[in-house]
Amino acid sequence: MSTTHESLRERKKRLLRQQLSDTATRMFTERGFDAVRVIEVAEACGVSDKTVFNYFPAKEALVLDRLEGTIVSLRSGLTDPQVPPLDATLRVLDVELTAMTAMLTSQDDPAEAIAQMRRFGDLIHQTPSLRAYQSDMMEQFVTVAAEILAARARMSPDEPEPQIAARALLGLWHVQAASLRRHLDGSRTPAQVHDAVAADVRRAARVIQPALNAIPMREVPIMRQGSVQS
Template sequence: MTEGLRERKKREMRRQLSDTAARLFLEHGFDAFRVTDVAEACGVSEKTVFNYFPTKESLVLDQLETTMSGLRTGLADHSVSPVQAALRILDAELTAMTAGLTAGGDPGPAIAGYRRFGELIASTPSLRAYQSDTMDRFVAVAAELLADRAGQRPDDPEPQIAATALLGLWRVQFQSLRRHLATTSDPAKLRDEVTADVHRAARLVENGLTSNWPS
């Protein structure tokens, strides 16, 4: 029970730090807010913030680490195909995101904030670079796990291209969210539209892997 409580408190602190960073990011932009500001707002030291997040960029884009954990677990499960494992992770992330839009009742302000968040990321070079570097790490991890499933080396062409195609589904979901957020204020409709886009892309990936890749 002590370990459970400790882990819960750590999760709560991580969430508080990330939420505070996101608020400051939306209010002031990435360059204007400091890690010190996040620490002060949460009543902790700057060192504590860095114990949870190694960089300022990871404070804002903390969801990416959750994705990494999901990938490691999902692709290691040989009972499901790699595409189905990816779809499970993507669906969980989308469900959490759309549920958050309705948490306050009226989804309008939350949707506006999410749009603003996406715009600021797109206009911040250091965050775009962090996203790109993280996607490269995702591909490397996925290639290792896919190679293990097929009895190959991670640097063989097949796991490399399969991992790249698989991680492309995250880009599809991100771009679909941005596109549909501009035209809808209904979280349920947003979820359905984004899911449809991701599944369209997933069918192409699944067909390629089924034809050329061990299950």
């Protein structure tokens, strides 16, 4: 029997997870992260606070829940020995950017959706615990990337080459985030935002490409961890 289709239980869990994240983000944006308790989010969704923590390991994860999925996507992309690491990273970034701009386009009022996204960015920047959580997740990015790049180059993950390469790839996320904040100014359509941000990311990629090309990546099979299987 095929297991590729989402079961009713899986669908309910996915929808509840999305509801919890969306509700929390709205409440945090309206009132401030520290002013809202997890139990309030739970009550707004008709569940217990224990249920919330069954889905999210920390209050901060309610806001930054997509970072975990990004790490899984990055691991999956970098472990393909046929794809250069920079190309794999750019693909993950573009998928995220495309999904974000598609979401904006689908809204009844794209301009208001863009304004909400700016408020979301402000929430993260103005909340120390969210910035710290985001920083911790970014360090996981570096660890994952360094381990895979080291395996492809037959090096140790703590050697200089995979370490600097991993941080260079991570830097592209910072470029994309900064570009989004700059271009989500209300004067551009979602499609224009996508094109402008994608162009900025590729400009940055061209800067680091020569250094990444200097690291010998061998086309050797990499054993994927079970956690990345879909």
